[in-house]
Amino acid sequence: MSGFAHGVHPPDNKHYTEKLPIRRYPFPRRVVLPLSQHIGAPSRALVAVGDRVQRGQLIANPGGFVSTALHASVTGTVVEIAPYRVSSGALVPSIVIETDPFDAQRLEERPPLDPSALNNKDFVQHIQMAGIVGLGGAAFPSHVKYAVPEGKRIEHLVINGAECEPFLTCDHRVMLESPEQVMGGIAIVAERLGVRSTHVGIEDNKPDAVEALRRAGGGKGNIQVDALHVKYPQGAEKMLIKAIHGREVPAGKLPLELGMVVNNVGTMAAIYDYFQTGKPLIERVLTVTGPGVAEPANLLVPLGTSVREILEYCGIKPEVTQVIMGGPMMGQPLAELDVPVQKGTSGLLVLTKAGMAKEYACIRCGRCLEACPELLNPQLLAKLARGGRWEETESRAFVFDCIECGSCSYACPSGIPIVQLIKTSKAELRKRQRAK
Amino acid sequence: MSKPLSRLLIHPAPFLKSPVDTPSVMFDVLLAALGVTVVAIFSFGLSAALVVAAAALGAVGTEYLFGRRDLHSLADWSGPLTGVLIGLTLPPGFPLWMAFLGGVVGMGLGKVAWGGLGQNLFNPALVGRAFLQAAFPTAITTWTPNGQGLTALQSSNLALPMMHGTVDGITTATPLGLAKFEHHFTGTLDLFVGNTGGSLGETNAMLLLLLLGFLIWKRALDWRIPVSIIGTVAALSAVFWFMDPTLYPSPVFMVFSGGLLFGAIFMATDPVTSPMAPKGSYTFGFGIGLLVVLIRLFGGLPEGVMYAILLMNAIVPHLNRAFQPVPFGRGRKS
Numbered sequence: 016m017s018g019f020a021h022g023v024h025p026p027d028n029k030h031y032t033e034k035l036p037i038r039r040y041p042f043p044r045r046v047v048l049p050l051s052q053h054i055g056a057p058s059r060a061l062v063a064v065g066d067r068v069q070r071g072q073l074i075a076n077p078g079g080f081v082s083t084a085l086h087a088s089v090t091g092t093v094v095e096i097a098p099y100r101v102s103s104g105a106l107v108p109s110i111v112i113e114t115d116p117f118d119a120q121r122l123e124e125r126p127p128l129d130p131s132a133l134n135n136k137d138f139v140q141h142i143q144m145a146g147i148v149g150l151g152g153a154a155f156p157s158h159v160k161y162a163v164p165e166g167k168r169i170e171h172l173v174i175n176g177a178e179c180e181p182f183l184t185c186d187h188r189v190m191l192e193s194p195e196q197v198m199g200g201i202a203i204v205a206e207r208l209g210v211r212s213t214h215v216g217i218e219d220n221k222p223d224a225v226e227a228l229r230r231a232g233g234g235k236g237n238i239q240v241d242a243l244h245v246k247y248p249q250g251a252e253k254m255l256i257k258a259i260h261g262r263e264v265p266a267g268k269l270p271l272e273l274g275m276v277v278n279n280v281g282t283m284a285a286i287y288d289y290f291q292t293g294k295p296l297i298e299r300v301l302t303v304t305g306p307g308v309a310e311p312a313n314l315l316v317p318l319g320t321s322v323r324e325i326l327e328y329c330g331i332k333p334e335v336t337q338v339i340m341g342g343p344m345m346g347q348p349l350a351e352l353d354v355p356v357q358k359g360t361s362g363l364l365v366l367t368k369a370g371m372a373k374e375y376a377c378i379r380c381g382r383c384l385e386a387c388p389e390l391l392n393p394q395l396l397a398k399l400a401r402g403g404r405w406e407e408t409e410s411r412a413f414v415f416d417c418i419e420c421g422s423c424s425y426a427c428p429s430g431i432p433i434v435q436l437i438k439t440s441k442a443e444l445r446k447r448q449r450a451k
Numbered sequence: 452m453s454k455p456l457s458r459l460l461i462h463p464a465p466f467l468k469s470p471v472d473t474p475s476v477m478f479d480v481l482l483a484a485l486g487v488t489v490v491a492i493f494s495f496g497l498s499a500a501l502v503v504a505a506a507a508l509g510a511v512g513t514e515y516l517f518g519r520r521d522l523h524s525l526a527d528w529s530g531p532l533t534g535v536l537i538g539l540t541l542p543p544g545f546p547l548w549m550a551f552l553g554g555v556v557g558m559g560l561g562k563v564a565w566g567g568l569g570q571n572l573f574n575p576a577l578v579g580r581a582f583l584q585a586a587f588p589t590a591i592t593t594w595t596p597n598g599q600g601l602t603a604l605q606s607s608n609l610a611l612p613m614m615h616g617t618v619d620g621i622t623t624a625t626p627l628g629l630a631k632f633e634h635h636f637t638g639t640l641d642l643f644v645g646n647t648g649g650s651l652g653e654t655n656a657m658l659l660l661l662l663l664g665f666l667i668w669k670r671a672l673d674w675r676i677p678v679s680i681i682g683t684v685a686a687l688s689a690v691f692w693f694m695d696p697t698l699y700p701s702p703v704f705m706v707f708s709g710g711l712l713f714g715a716i717f718m719a720t721d722p723v724t725s726p727m728a729p730k731g732s733y734t735f736g737f738g739i740g741l742l743v744v745l746i747r748l749f750g751g752l753p754e755g756v757m758y759a760i761l762l763m764n765a766i767v768p769h770l771n772r773a774f775q776p777v778p779f780g781r782g783r784k785s
Contacts, residue, residue, distance in 0.1 A: 020779075025467045181467060253779060266780040336460050343466040350461050364466070371462045375473040375527050376569035379771075381673070381727030382471075390776040394727060413778045421465035428473045429569075435463040 018244040019257040023386045023422045025181050025247055025344070027220060031304040031311040032184045037192055039315045040328065042120050046088050046319025047099050047355040048074070049107040053154045055081030060110055066093045067115075071122050071297055074110055077143055083156045084146045085110070088297040088317035090118040102322075102340040102347050102354045109355070112319070125293035130203045135161070138207055145289040146296040146358070150281035151175055151186075151250065152341055154359030157286070160276045161208065169208040170274035173259060174201055174283060176217040176224060177243060177250030180342025183362045185300040186280050188313045190217070190224035193284050194231035200283030201238065203290060208276065213238045214259045215280070218245045247344060248420040252277045254388050266416050296358060307335040307365030316356050322363060323352035331365060339364040344421040372430030383433060386426035389416050393423035393433045400436035405447070408440040415441065471670060476722075477528035479671035483662040484535045484717060490658050491651040495543035495595070496603025499651050503538030505547040506579070509554020510534030517559065519567040529568050533558055536576035536717055539652025540710065540757070541583070544595040544605035548612040549587050553579040573764045574724045576717075577757050584757070590615060594648040596623040623648035626708040627753040630700055642707035652713050659712040672720040675732040680715040681706055683740025691748060699748060711743060714756035724764045731770040738763045 051057035058075035068074055068087040075085035091114040098106035114120075130138060142158035149155045163169055174197075178186040190197055205213045215233055217225050219242035233240035243249055243258050253264045256275060264270050270277050281300065288294045297318055304311045309330025316325065326338070339346040340354075341361055383393035396412045399405075408414035414437060423433040491499040514530040534554045541550055557579020565571035584591050595605050607616025626637035626647050641647050645655030653659075667674045684705050691699040706712070719725060719739055726735050739759045746755025 023469070025469070257779075263780040266778060268780070337466065338459055339464075339466055343464070345464050346466065347464070348459070348461045348466075350459060352459075366466060372468045372472065376567060378473055378476075378529075378569050378722045379727055380476070380722035381729075381732075384727050384776060385729075387776075389779045391778050392727075392775055395775075413781070416778050416780075425465050425467055426469050428469070428471050428476055430468070430472065432463060434465070438463070 018246060019249070019254040019388055020390060021386055021388050021422070022246040022248060022254070023425050024245075025425060027245065028181045028304075029184050029187070029220065031182065031308075032302050032313050033187055035188075035311065035313050037188050037300055037313045037315050040317070040320065040325065042089055042114055042317060043320045043324055045091070045094070045111060045113045046317055047109050047111050047321070048085060048088065048319040049099065049101050049109040049355065049357060050075055050085065051107050052085070052318075052357040052359065053083055053148045053156050055079065055156055055159075057108070058082060058085045060096055060108075062093050062110065064093050064096060067091070068093060068112060069123065070120050071293075071295055073144070073295075080162075081156055081159055083148055083158070084144045084295070086146055086295040086297050087112055088319050089114040090120055091115040100351065100354055101357065102349060102360070104350060122292070122294055128290050128293070130207060130290050135163075135207070141289070142286065144295075145285075147282065147285050147289065148296070148358045149279050150285065150299060150358070150361070151279035152345070152359050152361050154357070157278065157282055160278070161204070163208070163271075167271060168274055169271070169276050170211050171260065172201070172205050172208060172210045172213040173256055173270070173275055173277045174213065174215040174280055175250050175252070175255055175277055176215050176221075176228070176280040177255060178221070179218060179247045179250040180344055180346075180361070181247070182304045182364050183302045183342045184304070185302045185313055185361055187221050187224055189281050189284055189300055190221070191227050194227040196284040196287040197280050198228060198231040198233060198238075199291070200285070200287035202232075203286055204278065204283065205238070211237065215240045216243050216249070216255050216259050217241070218243050218249050220245045247422060248388055248418070251388065251418055251420055253418070266413070299356070299358065299360065301356065301360050302362040303329045303365075304362060305365040305367075307332050307367045318358060319355045321352070322349065322354050322356065325356070325363060326352060326365065332367065334367045335365055336368065337366040339366065344425065345419065371432065374431060375429040377429050377431060380428060382426045382428060383423035386422040388420060388422060389418060391416055393437070396440070397431055397433045397436045400440040405440050405443045408437070409444060414444070417441075474527045476671050477532055479666060479669045480717070481528050481532045481535065483666055484532060484539060484652075486662060487539055487652045487655075487658065487713075488535065490645070490655055491539065492601065494597040494645055494654065495651060496599055496601055498543040498595075498603060498605050498608050501547055501604070501608055502541050502543065502545050502550045502651060503535055505550040506538035506541065506554040507531055507534030509551040510537065510558040510575075510579070511554075513555045513558040514563060517563045527568060530558065533562065533575045533579075537579040539713065539717075540576070540580045540650050542591060542594050542650055543597075544593060544607040544616070545590055546610035546614075546616045547608050548610065549583060549590060553583040556582040569723050571723060572767070573761055574718050574721050577761050577764075580757055581761060587615070592628075594623050594625055596621060596648055597646070597654065625649045625753065626704070627747065630704070630708070631747075631753040636700055636704055637708065639703050639707065642704065650710060650713075652717075653710045656707040656712055659716055663712075663716045666716065672716070673722070673725065673732050675729055676720050676725055676736045677715040679733045679736025680719060680740045680743075681711070683737045684711060684743055687741065687744040688748070705744070705747070709747075709754045710756040714760055715739070718756075719760050719763075724767060726767055726770040726774065728771070728774040728776060731767075731774040734770055734774070735763055735767065738766075
C-alpha cells in the first residue's frame, strides 16, 4: 500500500450510511435545473415555458467547449425559466419543470452504442451531449479530459474511488452495487484513450468495494485495483497520482502533464449507462447523513430535486444547526434549503453541533505544516493573508498551489480559519488580475 | 420542520476540527509540570510548593494586569505554565519574593511586552530565570539538600523583600557543580531517582523520562526536539569521555545531570520559540546540545542549558526561513 506525504486523519463517520443500499428517491413534484451546474460556460436553454418535455430529453445545449448538455430529469412541463438560488448562494438561470403526476417516468432506451466504432472527436461529443461531468464533487465536464491536445498522449488512467471525505458513502455504494457498470465504463474510456495502465484507487476502509471491483474484472490485464491508506485528502487528484504512481504533478499543471487522466468511479458508471442505454446524466447518488438526520440514506435522486424535500423525506432532528452540501472538509454550508441537487452534489450532511472553533493566538506549533498535502506553509499563508499582504502570499508562499482541502484548518489547535484566509487571498489576487 | 431549520449556521469549511486545541496542549504540559512539582515537594518539602506558587503568582498576575484580553490569553493555560516552569528551575531555599519577581519579569519582559502568546522570540520562563541568575547569583546557586521531610521549609524562603535570606542548615552542591569544581561524578542511580541537590524540577531523571513519554503520547510536544538534544549531548560527550574518562564526565552523567532533561522536555519544546518544520527542529535540538556540551565542558559555568536554549531561540526565525517545505510538484525528486 502506498500513500502521499502529510495529510490528516479525521474520524471517517461512514458508519451512518456505509451499509445502506442505494434507494430510489420518489419523483419530486417539480425540479429546478440550473443551466450552470459545472465548471465552465453555462448551457443554453432549448426549451420555452409551456413546452412538454420527456424524462431524459435534451433541454439545453453546451454553451462552449468547456460546457455540457442538460436533460430533463422528469417528464412534465416547463413552467418557468428564471434565476434560482443555488447552494453557493448565487442566482443562476434555471429551467423549472413541473412533474406530470400521471406519467410513468419511463426512460426511452436505445440499443447499446459501440464506442469503439466512434472516432475520438465523436466520442468526446457523445460524452459532452450526455451531460456527463465529474461526479466526485468538482463537476468538471468529463469530455474535456478525453479531448487530448495534439502532441499529448494519455498513458495512464487513474480512477478515483478513494472517497476520502468523511461521512460520504455514495461512491462506496456505487462500487459495491454496480461494479459491472464501473468496470464497464473504465473499459470504454481505457480503450478509447489507448492507455497502457489503469489503476482504481480505493481507501482500504472499503475492502468490500476493492473486492467487488476485482470480482468484476479489476486486477486482470492492465487494470489494477489498489487499496490505499485511509488518509485525508487521499482522493485529491494529485495525492491519488502520488499514491498510485509515486509521481508528483508539477505545480500549476494538470495530470495530463504526466500523461494521466483522473476520473471518479461514479462518472465511469454514468458513461457505461450512457453507451448501454442512452441514459444521459439526469440523476445521481447522494448520501444524506450526519447526526441531525433521523434516517440516513444513500439515495438515487433526480437532478433538480429540492434539498428541503430530501431532508423532509429523511427526517430532521430538531437540534440541527448546519446543513452542508458535500462533505465536512470541503463542503458548502447552506444558508437556505430551497436549493436544487446538482450534478456535483455528493451528499447532504446535517450537523447538530455548532460552530467555528474558538480562536486563540497562533503558537507556531507547525501542525499545519505537517498537515498540508501540498507541502505549503499554511501558517505563513494565513499570517500574510491576515495582514492583507496578498502579493506575498503568491510570491513567498505559493498560494495558488493550495487545493483548499482544509487539512490545515482541521489540524490547527488555535482554531485559525486558515483555508478561509487563503481563499480570501486568492480572490483578492484574481480581482487584481482582472483589473489589470 | 421548517422551524428548527430557520436559523442555519454559516461558516466556511471544514466542519470537522481536530480535538487538540491550544488550551489542551498547554494544559497537558502544565499537568506534567505539576507532576514534577508534586515529586519536588516529596524531595524538598513545603519549600518546593511555595517557590513554585510564588513564581506562578507573579507570572499569572502580570499577565492578568498587562496581557491582551482579546485572544483569551488567560484561558489558554500558557500563563500558569510559564510561572510553574520558572519555579521549577529555582533552588528549594530560594527567597519567595525573588521567585515572585522572576515570574513578573519572565511574563512581563518575556511575553507580554512582545504582544502576548505566540509573539515572543525567547522562552518567557527562561527569560525570568536568566533575570534571576543575573540579579541574585548567590541565592540561585545556594542548594539545600533533599530528603528533609514534607514539611521542610527553609528560612531563606521567607526572606523579606529586597533582603537576601540566610540558610540555617547545611547546604549542598549539584552534581554538575561537584563535577566541575571538585571533580566528583555523582552515581547514575542517584541521578536517576533524584537523590541529589539541584533545582526543584531537574533532579529526578526517571520522572522526567516518564513525563516525556506522556507528552509524546498526548502529542503535546514535538518529540524531535528533546530527542535531538539528548542525542547530541550523549554523542558529543561520548567522544570526550572516550578520549579521557577521568577528565570528562560520561554521556550518561551528562544527560541525567543538571537541567538537561528538564530543559529539553519543558523549555526547548515551547512551540512559540521553537522551529515549525521538522528539519528546523532537528537543527535546533542539535544546536542546543552542542552549546550545552561546550558550556559545561569548557565554559566557566557548571550548567549551560538555559543559555543554550535562549541562544537557539534567537535564531528560530532564521531556521523557519531556511527550512521552508518544498511545495508539492516543485522540483522534489520523485
